[in-house]
Amino acid sequence: MEYETIRSAVDAETEISRSRFLTRLERVTTEEEARAVIARVRSEHPRARHHCSAFVLGSDGRIQRSNDDGEPSGTAGAPMLDALTSAGLHDVVAVVTRYFGGVLLGAGGLTRAYRSSVADAVHRAERVRRAIRQEVTVHCSYDVAAQIESEARRRGYSIGQAQYSDRVAQRFAVSRGEIAPFTELVAELSAGAAEFEQGAAEYVDLAG
Template sequence: MPVAPGPQQYTTIAAAVDAELEIKRSRFLCHLAPAGSEDEARAVIAAVAQAHPKARHHCTAFVLGPDAATQRSNDDGEPSGTAGRPMLEVLLGEGLTDVVAVVTRYFGGVLLGAGGLVRAYGAAVSAAAAEARRVRYALRQEFTVELDYRWGPAFEAECHAAGWTVVETEYGERVTVRFAVPPEQEKRARERLADLSSGAARPVAGETRYVRVTS
C-alpha cells in the first residue's frame, strides 16, 4: 500500500546490540533491537525477560513509526519516572525510531536513589546506542522496467551513480529492474530510461514507500 504523507526519511538500527554497565554493584544490561511494530517490540521484551528470569527489573522503552508517533515506556517496578522515561528520552535524543530498548537490572544491594536510577538507565541505553550501526530509510517511488540485456547493466550503473536504489534485478529473456527514486526525481528517471533505450523502455510505477538507502 502507498504510504501516507509523512517524514521524508527516518533512522533506525541495523541489528540488535547489547551493552552492560555496573553501578554500585547493580548490573544494567541493555538490549537494543530494531522493531517494526508494537507486537515485534513486545516480543523482544518478552524474550529478554525469559532470558533473565532472576533479574529484579526489565524496564523498557520503544519508539515506532517514521514520525516516531508511537512511544511507550515502562518502569517495571522501579520508582515512577526513573527508568522507562529516561530510556525513551535517550532513544528520542538519538533520533531513532522503529527501535526497542530493554534494560535488565540485577540489584547489587546498594540503593541508587531516584537521580541515580535516571542516570543509570539512560546511560545503559546510550551505551547500547553508541554500539549500534545506524541505517536510514527514505521515501521513494518504486518503478519496474524491462530492458534488453545491452541496456540493463548501463541502467543499473546509472541508478548507482544517481543515488537511486536498485531493489531487485531479474535476468530472464530480458532484464527486469525494480528501482526506487525520490518522488521529485521521477521525471529525470523516465527521461534517462528513454534516452538509454531510444524510447523503448516503459517504466511501470509501483508503490511509494520507505526504502533502505544506507547499509
C-alpha cells in the first residue's frame, strides 16, 4: 500500500480581513510528534489568540484529529482536516496560528479562511510517495559496488547507506516483487561474487 506525505516542513502566511493566518505543515508519524509540533508553534506565537490544528496519521489515514482552539465549533479544525484529507496526505500535521485583526469573519468566513490557509500550504509542499520495501544489503568489492549502484539507480531502486571496510556493504530498498530480479541483476554484475542479506520490510520514501 502506497501513500503520500510531505518531504519537509512548510510555512505559509495569508491575511484575510486584517487577520493574519500563519500555517505550519510538518511531517510526523505519531500523535506525540504531532502534539509536540502544535505545542512548539504555540510557544513561538504566545500573543496569538488561536492555534488551531489537524493531523492525519498512518498509511491508511485512520488516525485523524482536529482542534478549534477557541474558535467557534467546527469552523477551524474540521475544515483544516478536510484540506489535508482532500489532498490525500498522511503522516502530516497542520497548525494555523491566527492573529485577530479586529474584523469578525463569521462562521462561513472562518471556515473558508482556515481551509484555504492549509490548502495553500499543501500547494507549496513538496510531496513524496511512500511504500513498503524490503531492505537488501549487498556485500561486494568496490569496483562492482559502483556498477551495481549505477545500474540500480538507473532502474529506479531506492539506494540506502553504505558501509566501507575491505568490501562495500550497500543497502537497497526493493519491492517484494522485485527481489528476485534485483538479486539476479546483482549476481550478473558481480559474476556471482556478491553476497546478499535481507533485512526488515518497512515504509520508505520513493525516489522521484
